[in-house]
Amino acid sequence: MTREVDVVVLGAGPVGENVADRARAAGLEVVIVERELVGGECSFWACVPSKTLLRSADALRAAARVPGAAGAVTGPLDVAAVFARRNRFVSDWDDAGGAGWLASVGAELVRGQGRLDGPRRVVVALADGTEAAFAARHAVVIATGSDAAVPDIPGLADARPWTSREATSAQRAPDRLAIIGGGTVAVEMATAYAGFGTEVTVLARSGLLGGADPFAGEAVAEGLRGLGASVRLGTHPLRVERDASGEVVLTLSSEESLVADEVLVATGRTPRTHGLGLETVGLEPGAWIDVDDTMAVRGAGHERPEPWLYAVGDVTHRALLTHQGKYQARAAGDVIAARALGRPVDDAPWGVHVATADHAAVPAVVFSEPEVAYVGLTEAVARERGVDVRTVEVGFSSVSGAGIHSDGPEGRAKLIVDAANSVVVGATFVGQDVSELLHAATTAIVGEVPVTRLWHAVPAFPTVSEIWLRLLEALGRPEVAA
């Protein structure tokens, strides 16, 4: 028997949970389908465990940079305690907390594997072998996320590689870890495991952190080397094999061999859209899902004037970040409710019901050594988009607050300014604790605050935020026309 409900959400990761919450807040009846753990990748195998694995060594390094504190923290990192803290933060991979939260907002959780079965219809394969069928009066939302992509390197799949799941859920650190890839997962896990005393080798086919301004990747390569990791740029494995003794042997493009206890594949993501019944609504199984700015799926054969199929989060490939997926989810949940209840829809750029910031102001923090935080356009992308680019760069050594925060502060900041309109369009910060500087830049970009007005946003003395004043000084004090 098919049950009618207002909205069906496929996937209860952080993003699916938020769509459910917004649609429920408007009074719609919501069923949310989850086949694994409520909270998804982020809570159990990505953001939360990776950041807890990184935090302790980061705190230790920060203390070591402050004389007086440095002498008091002379012991080694307690690696077992770090893993135990991580286990606590992921509730030992139990999702009772997430399931309880869904119940508290009034969303009905159905545990099983969901798939589309034609327009507005969803079938869920339940654990007991039976199926449940739903018809959505207003919307079906795909929030099924992404998996680690494993490239087709000879021998790799048979070598039992780690993906981000094993790297974030391991209960002990291997003696030697080879990492394939130079993106965010690679550098964060290299930072974490190097901090545990593992002999880490990063194999990056080009530079590190390709999506960021190049000086960020260069600083992280140096930072990782400072932690004792080997960073091999312009190198990739030609073949991988796990031998009889359990060791992994990698044959590199440089023709050398590298031996490790584990190999982590950190080469990007692939969408969870196989077996999702996409072909029953005219979409391509296995592909990323294309959406408009209200997160309605393009090409879904919407049979009514109002869209019925939406997608949010990683599965759209717009920005593979939890906070940005949740932002999309707020727009989607609210627009579904507005359309369902016949309320006005605000889908103009920067309106209530659109995810415009996905194109202009996605904040990202890489919790590596050193930390990297960036938002908006890099210089290269700004030039590609035809922006009249002006850039300024300033080192943290010129900021008294940074010097008090830690001796000899390293790292720097860069602003990308649209000179024609005199607004900031991009910012990158590299250095200790720079993540907390990012939101000011995001606000300046989203608010299109004129640079002349930013001179009136005074950073308190002596804080690290005084980097903003140094950046403005580098841009030049506005002059008054004669």
Ligand SMILES: Cc1cc2nc3c(=O)[nH]c(=O)nc-3n(C[C@H](O)[C@H](O)[C@H](O)COP(=O)(O)OP(=O)(O)OC[C@H]3O[C@@H](n4cnc5c(N)ncnc54)[C@H](O)[C@@H]3O)c2cc1C
């Ligand atoms: C190692 C690592 C660290 C990261 N760290 C950060 C970070 O610090 N900050 C940040 O912002 N982002 C981080 N990310 C990215 C972040 O994890 C993702 O952007 C986020 O999890 C996407 O959320 P989602 O809800 O779209 O997908 P997911 O979290 O993948 O959730 C999707 C859910 O859908 C379920 N599902 C899939 N198919 C079906 C089906 N057919 N039926 C029922 N249920 C289904 C899955 O079981 C899952 O629970 C990290 C990623 C990795 C790999």
Ligand SMILES: NC(=O)c1ccc[n+]([C@@H]2O[C@H](COP(=O)([O-])OP(=O)(O)OC[C@H]3O[C@@H](n4cnc5c(N)ncnc54)[C@H](O)[C@@H]3O)[C@@H](O)[C@H]2O)c1
């Ligand atoms: N702190 C955070 O917010 C955080 C942390 C981790 C992950 N993430 C998200 O997760 C996503 C996935 O991260 P990721 O590091 O897996 O992907 P990524 O896209 O950031 O990096 C992939 C890396 O793998 C390399 N690569 C790709 N194919 C390869 C191949 N065949 N052989 C060798 N190298 C290859 C690329 O050159 C690149 O260096 C990111 O886009 C990011 O948004 C975010």
